[in-house]
Amino acid sequence: ELKVEQNPLFLSMQEGKNYTIYCNYSTTSDRLYWYRQDPGKSLESLFVLLSNGAVKQEGRLMASLDTKARLSTLHITAAVHDLSATYFCAVDSTGGFKTIFGAGTRLFVKA
């Protein structure tokens, strides 16, 4: 059964600092997603990672995927307060009709 683990679950950081969120998954998959959720809001797609070694960047966020290690990272560069949110990674099961989410990382960036 596919399991997705994120760490840390809670992250408080100062503006301007860098940090990495990790996402591990338990079975083979070639599709991994990162979503952002603001409190009381829906899920906003950030990245779709489809192959080993995939790296995508948008602003201060960069995501990568290592399918051999079953690991994805979301790196935050020079954090700003507006990045405060919960970040979820999600992985498709083999066959792709079922997406399993990690528990989420609640990020708080202090001004």
Add this chain to the structure above:
Amino acid sequence: EPEVTQTPSHQVTQMGQEVILRCVPISNHLYFYWYRQILGQKVEFLVSFYNNEISEKSEIFDDQFSVERPDGSNFTLKIRSTKLEDSAMYFCASSVEQLNTEAFFGQGTRLTVV
């Protein structure tokens, strides 16, 4: 910009009652999903739907749940006899294809069972 719309935004129902949550996916999308999120917890997959049938469902999606695409635009989730533990935010999502694309999520319906 096209978006997934869900109605109602908030539904309060008595335990044992039936509820229907409604979703209008993005018009050219073919794959539809329901997820739920209990307050402060992770997002849980319920069911995926393609070509007018369920593609996959989770263990949460028991006989009390059903989905339907009644008219080619709406996608509904019915809970036949609600329980207190069904209280959650329910998200509908759709994607244009199964592979290589992310799902777009609606704003959610907050279901409160009292």
